Amino acid sequence: MVTLAEVAQHAGVSSSTVSYVLSGKRSISTTTRQRVEESIRKLGYHPNAGARALASSRSNIIALMVPLRTDMYVPVMMEIAVAVAAGARAHGYDILLLTGEEGPDAVRRVTGSGLADAMILMDVELDDERLPLLRGTQQPSVLIGLPADTEGLTCVDLDFRATGALCVEHLAELGHRDIAVVGEAPAVYERHTGFAERTLDGLRTRARELGLRLLHRPCEGGYDATAATLARVFDERPETSGFVVQNESALEPLLALLRQQGRAVPEDVSVVAVCPEQVATQASVRVTSVAVPAQEMGRRAVEQLVGKLDGLGGDEVVLLAPELTVRASSGPAPVRP
Amino acid sequence: MVTLAEVAQHAGVSSSTVSYVLSGKRSISTTTRQRVEESIRKLGYHPNAGARALASSRSNIIALMVPLRTDMYVPVMMEIAVAVAAGARAHGYDILLLTGEEGPDAVRRVTGSGLADAMILMDVELDDERLPLLRGTQQPSVLIGLPADTEGLTCVDLDFRATGALCVEHLAELGHRDIAVVGEAPAVYERHTGFAERTLDGLRTRARELGLRLLHRPCEGGYDATAATLARVFDERPETSGFVVQNESALEPLLALLRQQGRAVPEDVSVVAVCPEQVATQASVRVTSVAVPAQEMGRRAVEQLVGKLDGLGGDEVVLLAPELTVRASSGPAPVRP
């Protein structure tokens, strides 16, 4: 391995000069800089990450904790993770991938060892056990998701409460009075995952305000579970004409089942989904949806974090405004006989 | 931050002793060890990763290059990545997440800087441009996927050629004579992705041997693209009674379309898929499938890599044997009029 000292010798300068050429922290004359850069290229020099981290107490690594759960729709997580990775690279950071498995211990390990300069946490629960640790360290962090108490934390998330409200409003405007919500798996609610509960809250509040009837059913997703859920919904509320789906793996099954039962979408039943664009546009019916802006969330999280690392900006909650795109799955409520 | 020296002082021993307690590389008396461990706990000591990496030239980090492409079915990738992360942690390694975006440069960066001790590459093309770099370094690496030339490389993959053959055999045994293959997106083939081409090879070879007619059509996935593909298939080969699907996002659309067209599965048409278990069992019909053992692949890749890092084992190609699970989507070919 070529070292900085060897580069310095090759270029006929001191090693500190090479270091300053690399970091740009002091001005270097053009001729010297060029000579050094030439040597770097010729020798194929790469700074040693460990030495750099030790000397500067900066690893240029951002830890990303992604959930490992199987009851979550992974593509969204993956999309966020990829956006985070790309964004981080653009700012000169690498990503250390931590699976949720380790839980709070991972936070301790990373902050304690200086392995990473900062962390991004995904899949935040309303009362997440990792939060006290984050508050008790000076290591910058950003949550993707919104816990109950955001005091002293930086969070980035879609405004799921507004999302819920938006879905209800859309269906209300179309004249629907009985709305069913096909939600995430029961375990997601049991865990008090922020986004699920807040969506539900938004849905319920707005429905109450507008005088609609709302029926919420968690659903495991997949064909069978969705069929069971659907049956129970129509059993309990035969008048249901509007569906809000917040569970990607229940969306296509739901559409298929409705079709099979002879309920036309959107003539008899309207469907609104909360899901990534791609899912909504690739389904068997183009689905009216509020997109989960995974990329945007990942990007913003990195931006917030880099801002904090550079000493700018404080604690802030960034809530992205939801946007509802009307497609072919929603239309005027059927006229009651 | 607490340092090793502080722990040593607190325990009344030299810092090298603390280091040996931590690493176990020299024998330490029980009393000393306990005293040191006590101090470590009391002071809340965490070894500094940078210093450790510098002194030992070992970072205990494994780099994982995952593709960033959008034309690949991400859940499989994610599943592998998560399995890799879990496996790595079990062996004391962390995972550095590299997106395919950087390409060969990422390999250079990581090997050059000592950021990671080893790498795992996913989404390998038959003639991958990263391979020469891997061969030219002593840094251990494992590919998940199989390039054309495996000389000097360690690879882990499902035996996709056997997978293709297995699908054809199953359909042949059921009496199907005309088989259509709904494949991955065209871009996947254009890139000469190993698994796609090898599956196709297995399908074609076995079909030829058994005297079956095989029609292969790449497919973007999603409802519309699948509909178009399906139309073209029946247009060209109206007799088609067996489908092999190697594209998760085309599977459910295919089933829905067949249903819509009044073609019963499996009475009129049999469907065999190459996909994760979950996709096969959660579809609207339980699909006969060869599972892509993502977890197993991730686990094996880590094992191979750790073996190499510990100086055991050499270059090896691990091909996992495919297993076909018969479910409700395949049955005897319809009797020709």
Place this chain on the structure above:
DNA sequence: GTTGACTGTCGAAGCGCTTCGACACACCTA
């Protein structure tokens, strides 16, 4: 011409850990 302010470069002191050789001591054997 002297003063002062800059600029560009250097030397050296760490950063916190691992690891090697040395060494003190206890124990056994001859």
Place this chain on the structure above:
DNA sequence: TAGGTGTGTCGAAGCGCTTCGACAGTCAAC
């Protein structure tokens, strides 16, 4: 009792980089 063999511990020398203070040299201003 002298010599050999282990055991357990210590000291010190780095690992390759960053960064701080120092210091020539240059140039403008008075």
